[in-house]
Amino acid sequence: MVFGGEIMRGEKRSMAARSYCLAIIVLASVLLSGCTNPIGPPEPTASLTVDVDQINSGEPINFDARESSTPDATVITQFSWDFGDGSKTTTTQGLTNHVYSTPGTYEASLIVENDRGGTDETHWTIHVNAYPVIELLSQPMAKVGESITLNAEGSSDPEGGVLAWAWDLDLSDDSDGDGDSRNDVDSSAPSITMLLNKSGEFEGAVVVTDDRGASAREAFQINVSTRTWQVTWEQQRVTEDWDGYLKQGESWTYSHVPGIASRLMEVNATLTLTMDLGWQM
Numbered sequence: 001m002v003f004g005g006e007i008m009r010g011e012k013r014s015m016a017a018r019s020y021c022l023a024i025i026v027l028a029s030v031l032l033s034g035c036t037n038p039i040g041p042p043e044p045t046a047s048l049t050v051d052v053d054q055i056n057s058g059e060p061i062n063f064d065a066r067e068s069s070t071p072d073a074t075v076i077t078q079f080s081w082d083f084g085d086g087s088k089t090t091t092t093q094g095l096t097n098h099v100y101s102t103p104g105t106y107e108a109s110l111i112v113e114n115d116r117g118g119t120d121e122t123h124w125t126i127h128v129n130a131y132p133v134i135e136l137l138s139q140p141m142a143k144v145g146e147s148i149t150l151n152a153e154g155s156s157d158p159e160g161g162v163l164a165w166a167w168d169l170d171l172s173d174d175s176d177g178d179g180d181s182r183n184d185v186d187s188s189a190p191s192i193t194m195l196l197n198k199s200g201e202f203e204g205a206v207v208v209t210d211d212r213g214a215s216a217r218e219a220f221q222i223n224v225s226t227r228t229w230q231v232t233w234e235q236q237r238v239t240e241d242w243d244g245y246l247k248q249g250e251s252w253t254y255s256h257v258p259g260i261a262s263r264l265m266e267v268n269a270t271l272t273l274t275m276d277l278g279w280q281m
């Protein structure tokens with residue numbers, strides 16, 4: 001019995017020792033894991049921010065993952081970026097940027113990896129706005145004195161945004177006096193009518209802006225020519241009668257001004273003596 005009792009106490013001590021060791025192993029595992037993954041490698045925590053949630057197509061957006069962390073005794077070794085439009089890149093620093101060339105909604109993702117092979121992933125949704133599409137009806141040729149209509153009312157925004165129009169009717173004239181002749185807002189109507197009162201080549205532009213501040217610009221040219229006039233001259237005979245008397249050496253002068261709408265074509269002068277007194281003593 002004594003022998004058997006020793007055996008039982010020995011088994012109990014052995015079981016207690018195994019339980020104690022198992023508790024130590026489990027505790028050590030929890031401590032080493034950073035309390036995030038008691039089975040696999042210690043995992044980092046990915047953190048992602050962007051400078052803007054909405055951009056216009058073609059504009060850059062900046063991604064910042066520098067707030068990502070990893071448990072003590074480990075370091076982040078790689079940031080794997082997937083921008084959601086088919087473009088991917090990896091960096092060792094938590095900063096990058098990307099240009100979305102096509103409008104749409106994209107979900108960017110980031111995987112942060114540490115030197116123990118632990119990873120964490122996070123996502124961010126980005127809306128890429130499309131620029132308005134300008135539809136401009138203009139008249140490239142005109143004559144002085146004509147009124148022409150420029151119509152951009154048919155312009156549209158792919159997202160259906162509310163549009164605003166700004167016309168600069170002469171890119172060589174600084175109508176608002178700010179030193180830039182190409183930024184004037186001579187009209188904000190969708191369609192305008194302008195009187196062409198002088199000849200020459202004129203260039204203007206219309207800027208259409210959507211409700212998210214994306215602007216599209218289209219220039220137009222108008223060649224204003226002078227009018228061609230057909231002139232018909234009417235002949236008018238002007239006569240002047242004079243019956244004065246001139247002594248030797250005297251003269252008589254007659255002047256005729258034809259006026260601004262006519263001109264003097266020909267002058268025929270005839271002096272007719274109605275009485276020749278002859279020599280008198």
Ligand SMILES: [Ca+2]
Nearest residue numbers: 130157159210
């Ligand atoms: Ca838009």
Ligand SMILES: [Ca+2]
Nearest residue numbers: 170173181184
């Ligand atoms: Ca101007």
Ligand SMILES: [Ca+2]
Nearest residue numbers: 176178180184
């Ligand atoms: Ca100006």
